[in-house]
Structure formats: C-alpha cells, structure tokens
Amino acid sequence: MIGLALILISAFFFPGVILQTKAKASGRYGAGILQPWKDIWRLARKGSVYSTTTTIIFQIAPSINLAAVICAMLMLPFANQPAILSFDGDVVMFCYVLSLGRFFMILAAMDTGSPFEGMGANREALFSVFAEPAFFILMGSLAMFTEHTSFDSIYQHLYFEDYFSSLIGILASYLLVQMAMVENSRLPVDDPTTHLELTMIHEVMTLDNSGIDMAMLQFASTLKFAIFGSLIANFFLQPHSVLVASPVALAMNSIVFLVIQFIFSVMVGLLESFRARFKMNKNPQFILTLSSVAVIIFFTVLIITQKI
C-alpha cells in the first residue's frame, strides 16, 4: 500500500515538475508545480458537452482509458513494495490493458467523425504498433534474465552486479525513458503544447472531450507517466526480499524512488526544452530504433545467461 501511495504522490507532482522545468529552461517563472492539478480539478467540476454525431462509445472511452491505466498500475511493484495484483505473465496483461484503453480512445476519436481526429487516431495506432515490439523484447529479456514472468518477481530477482548486467540496466532505463516519451505523446514524437490540430497525434484525439471526461484523460496521462517512471526507478532499488523489514530501509527506498521519479521528470522537461520535434514521417523510423536497442538488451541477456 505504501507503493500505491508513492506512485500517486509522484503522479501528483510529475506533470508540474515537467512544466516548471520547461518554464525555467526558457526563462519564464512558470505557473507552479500544482497547475496541472488545478486544471484537472477545474475540469472535473465542469459538465461535459457531447456532439450529436457521437455515440455511447465516445462517452465511455475516457472512463475505460482511466480504468485501464489504473488496472495496469496495480500490476507494478512501486519502490519494490509487493504489487497488488501479480500473476505469471502479467507483463503481457499490462501491455494489453494499456492497449485496451488506447483502443477505446481511438474508437472514440473516430466516433466524432472529425477528419482531424480520424487522422490523429490513425497516427496513434500506427506509432503504438511500432512501439510494442520494443516493450516486449525488453520485458522478454528481463524475464529470461530473472526466469520470472511477472513484474513483481522480475524486479525482485533483478540484480545488476557485474558490468554486463549493469549494461542491461543502463540500456533498459534509456529505452524506458524513450518509450515513456512515445507512449505519453511527448517530444520528439508529439508536441503536447501545440494548438495546431494538423500536427497533433494524441492531443487531436481529445479535441471533442470536455469537462470530467477531459479531467479523466489528463489524470490517466499523469498516471501513465508515473508508471513509466517507476518502471525505471525499480531498477535502482533493492528488492523487498533482500530488504530487512526495517522502517529505515523502507524510508530510504521510498525516498530514492521519489528522487528518481523527480530526476526523470526534470529530464523529460529538459529533453523537451532544447530541441524541435520530429517530422511526422521520421517518427516510425525513430520508434523502430527503440526495438533495436531492445534487441541489444536481448543479446546481452543471452550472453549473461550463457545461452549463446
């Protein structure tokens, strides 16, 4: 339960830290770390407006998306606390629960009948297809490395003790940072701040959402970012099986977890400040290179486990 509290705390500060970092990097004061949550709160108190061309799909999609993200969140160990839901093969479940949420968002976007949203849905579907192999090759390699197939036991048995296995840790962190950017529609693949619907990927799909629906979508995206942050943070924490069940060690672990989440969000902010986004047709190429990084991890694991 401490784990769940930790991820909610990091989700709470994550978007604000990114925005604040970007503001500072461009010489502005920034609106404050809590601004994204003020926005979500404002939206949550508003009613939703539905176009007459939309059906029930459009109305339920934001809830399903949020439910899917929360569901995926429960499968992760945070700060190496035991996961709430855990079973063999939950790695696959995790990926497809997230996909379910996205699938409904795509349907909802098409439901509006707007040419922009159809275009955005098309891009979102295409790019997530390209991102999937990278995730599975990474998780497959880690499963092979630890000989376990649930997040909980993978992270429990993950030790980076020598050079080879540290290489896995570094590459996996790099990969997860980039995948978080793709999954959450951030730079360099998408630009979350643009007002130009023709260049959007994810944002254009939510053009018709308003009020509580929009609040749910934004809440889901902050959670999603925190989920990727903790996938990375867990690499650097001692597994709970080797922790002496002492409050001091637990507190240390929690602090390290939050610090890593913080560093992750500052890094995202900096990554977004000093570069331009990609041309749309360069995106698939970039996302596919993530798979090749995953393949390097895969071969490293093969070497370590002496399978080749």
Add this chain to the structure above:
Amino acid sequence: MIGNAENTIKIRNNETISLHNIPLLPYHKFYDTASALLGQAHYHCVNYYGFPYKNSLHLICAVANDHDRTIEIFSCQIANESGIHLESLTAKHYAMHCYEREIAENFGVVFTNHPWLKPIRYPHDRANKSDTINTYPFYSIAGDQIHEVGVGPVHAGVIEPGHFRFICNGEMVLHLEIQLGWQHRGIEHLFLKKKKLLERTTLAENITGDTAVGHNLAFVSLMESLGNLPARYDKKLGYERALALEMERIGIHVGDLSAMCTDVAFQLGSAVFGALRTPIINYTQLWCGNRFGKGFLRTGGTNYPINEKLISKLQFLFDDFTTKFNEISVYTFNLPSVLSRFEGCGTVTLKQVKLIGAVGMVARMAGMVRDIRHTHPFASYTDIPYKPAVLTTGDVYARGVLRKMEIEKSTLYIQTLKQNVMSLPESPKPVYKVNLAPESFAISLVEGWRGEICHCAITDEDGELAHYKVKEPSLHNWLGLALALRNTEISDFPINNKSFDLSYCGYDL
C-alpha cells in the same frame, strides 16, 4: 510597340498624372500591350483593376519596369454591364489571375480561357449576389485512396478566418485550396466614405494590423503626391519613414522566427526570439506612442521627429539586440532537429514563384529579386540604396534564413540612417487638409515586410477621391503557400503557413 508612347505612359513611383494622359486603348490593344510587356522578365504587373467612370468601366493596368524605376500605365474602356466577355490575360500570364478574378467578381466580366476564374473575396457589392461563399467551386480529385480535410474558417489559434481544404493521399497533400473572403470591411469604399484625412489615415493604418507602417506609408505618399506637398521631397522625413518601416520589418520578422520555432516545438528559440521582439516594438512605442508604429506617419510630416535622445536609445537597443539575435539564430539554424524540420520542407521553385507573380519575401526566398526598395525606391531608399537579400532553395529553411538575413540587413540600414539623419534639417509637421489634384491618378509602391504594397488613387473633377485601390502582397502569395504544400505532409502545413505568414484581412479587405 513596347514602351510606345501611344500605348502607355511612363511614370515613377509616387507620381501623379492627369487621368487624360493615361492612354485609353480598345481591349484588344490593351491586351496586346499588357501581354507584350509581361512577356519580358523585368516587367511585372503591380496593379490591374476596374473603375466605373461615367457609365463605362475603365480597366487600369500598372506594369512596373524593374530596370529603369518606371511604371507603365495604360487603360481601356468597356461597357459597364454584367456578362461582357473579354479574352483572358491569365491564360498567357498566370500572375494576372488574381486581378482578373477580382474584376470578374466585382463587375461580372467574363474572362474567356481563364484557367481558374473563381471568386476572390465575395464583397458585398459583387456583381452576382446569388454567388455566395457556400457555393464556392472547390477543386476535387476522385479516388478510393483520397480523402479531404477541411480546416477553418474558424482557426485553431482563433486568429483570422480562412478555409483551407486539403486533398490528401494518406498523410501526403496532393492539393491545397485556400478560400478566403470571410470578413467584409469594404475598406476601399470606406476610404471614399470617410471624408477627413485623419480618418483615412487611421483606415490605412488598419488595412492589415501587422503592416501599419507599410500601408500607411503608401497612403500618405499618395496624398502628398496628389496634393503636391513639400513633404514629398523632405529628406529627414524620408529617413524617419524608412526607419519606421525597417523597425516594423525587424519586429515582425523576429516574431515570425519565434512562431516558426513554436510550430516545430523548439521551445528555446520560441522563447528567445519572442523576447527579442519586445525591445524592438517597445522602441517604436517610445518613439511614437504605439508599438506598431500607428500615429507616426501623417500626411505632410510627422508629430514625432527623431531626436538625439531617441538616436542614442537606438544605439543602445541594437548593441544588445544584435549580440543576442546572432547567438540564438546561429544556434537555431545549426540545430539538427530544427534543420530536419525546415530543410526541404514546402519547396516552391523559382519557376513557380515567377508564374504566380510572387512578391516580397516569397519571391526572394526562391531566387527572384523582387524588392521595391531596390527597383522603385521611395523615402530614403533613393539616397541610400538597399540591396535585397536573395536565397534560392524556396523551402521553410530559406524563409527562415531570409528573415534572419533581412533583419541583419535592416539593422545595418538603420545604422546608416542613424548616422545621417541628425545632420538634416527638421522634418515638417503634418497637415490635416490637403487639396488633391483634380481628375488625377497616382500610384504608390512600398516594400512592406511582406512585400510589395501598392495603393492607387483616382480623384474626380472637384479634387475628391473617386476611387481608392489597395493591393496587399498576400493577394499573390497565398497561391505560393498552396503550391508549397503539394507533396508535403499535412502535418507540415502549420510550419509552412507560419513561414509565409500571409494576411487574411489584407486579402479580404
């Protein structure tokens, strides 16, 4: 035939002539003259419009000669009735398409063999009232793989209204059609309706909000020319006006560079260029009380002559500006992620800009030297020549780098102005009543930051304005944007649109 005194009359920029001196040709002769002139590379049409005069319709054409600083004027008289058929010049010279479309729309003239005879802006006094913006004949392409995306008229950034229709194959744009004419101020009629000079000046400042100095300079030059005021020849006034014009150019160009960075999500460039614009427009405010230079230009003189204090502030401003601007533009135009968005994106070729008769920056980014400051100098450009910067690649990168180069050139030009302006005698004060020459025609060309601005005025027997004509550079250049988008990804539309940064209201008038 060309330059034949019988067919045309040669005048200079900001010159007034009597209406009776403009050769009145039958249409076939008018057509031949225009066609022969436009067939040569150093001639381009700066204005061609219809003007109802004593129960008939006069077509007045002004073709500029880029070699000898002259403008050839000739006219033709046709019956002012709807449905009259004339042979189209556009069929031979595509650049004439917008003028003929405008004449066709306003007076119901049918131009035969015109390849694209579509309404231009649906003004309230158009000839065919049953033709509305909802019945605009869009070009269409049939095919299973083809889809259409319509954007606007309500713009995402809530700027001005314009409808963009993309015909796409997947993410690739095959054709873009830009349909404007959503706002109707009838600004040319307002010039006649408003009788006071100050009212008219305010109108001129608001033809396009971002070119207040450019359009107003064209207006006051016309008034000074028609009224034959001594201010026309005042050197200090000319220098001050050029200074205001270049300040406007720098301000808008820096703002556009910032916006181009925003569109590719390059935050640093967006923030720094954006911050650099502020001191420039604030200087204009310090000078004349308005950041956009409104209030500085007045017929006959100015209320805000430049003084020693302003000159030393100017020195301060540019010492700081130049360093910072160089730093950020070197960083931006060498950053791989920015280059990959800018280079090769939305290319318009030299041939295309020549065909569409592009003016200003859009012409210069693709290798065509077209700059009124250079070919038909006005204000201080007659004394201190300006040599335009020209690039050849015609892509977003060229449009970005050209802005950078023009800012540098303008900065240097301002340095020269600054060194010379204080030794000149004081500029005159404005006048608010001008007696215009009766039955005359005057033309004024100004190189605004967007390009060639052309204003023409005609007076009646009593020396009152009988007709006023405004031509914004955007009239030509919107087609350039449409061409740039061909075989470009639809997601690159915003960056292309921003790199052209054309005017909606200047087109709609």
